[in-house]
Amino acid sequence: DQQVKQNSPSLSVQEGRISILNCDYTNSMFDYFLWYKKYPAEGPTFLISISSIKDKNEDGRFTVFLNKSAKHLSLHIVPSQPGDSAVYFCAASGEIQGAQKLVFGQGTRLTINP
C-alpha cells in the first residue's frame, strides 16, 4: 500500500519555465511534508518542507503548496535551471501507530532542457 504517491515518474521542462512536481498521500495522520532532491551517486538532500498548518511555503525559486482536503502537495520551481535536473522525492511524516514515520514517494525524475 503506497501511502505517498508521485504518479509522474519523469518530467521534462524547458529552462526558464516553471516545473511542477506533484505528490498525493493517503494517510491523514501525516502532518509534515518534505521534498528531497537526489543526484546520481548521492544521498537525498533536503530541499523544502511544509507543516500541515500551512498551505504554502516559499524558499527562493522553490515553493511547496499543500491542499489538505485533497491530500495533495506540489513543488513549484521557477525559473527552472539545468542544475535542477535530478530525482525529486516527496516525503510525508507523522505519528503512525505510536511512532514517527517518514514515508517516501517513488520519485520524479526532472530534466531541465536548455
Next chain:
Amino acid sequence: AAGVIQSPRHLIKEKRETATLKCYPIPRHDTVYWYQQGPGQDPQFLISFYEKMQSDKGSIPDRFSAQQFSDYHSELNMSSLELGDSALYFCASSKGAGGAYNEQFFGPGTRLTVL
C-alpha cells in the same frame, strides 16, 4: 559542514555471504535511520536508533540486524545475502527522536551488489 558518512561506498558480495555497512552521523545528531532503495524504487525505511536504542522498525528482514554505538555511529549487519538485497543503502541522521520537525540528513549511500 560535516555530513553523514557511510562506508564503504560500494560493496560486492556473493550469495550467502555477510556484509556490514557503517554510518557516521553528523556530529551531535543522536538519531540514525537506515533505508534501502532498490532499482527504480523509493527509499524503504528499515530501522532507526535514538540514543543507542532501537526507536522504530520498518521492513527490515530478519537476516539483517543493526545497532548504534556509544559514539552514535551505526552498523547494519546483513547475513545470508540474497540477490534481492542488491540495492542502495542510505543512512540518515537527525537531532532528536525523529519527530516530525527534525529533518533527516542523508549520507551518500552504500551500493551493495550481491552476485
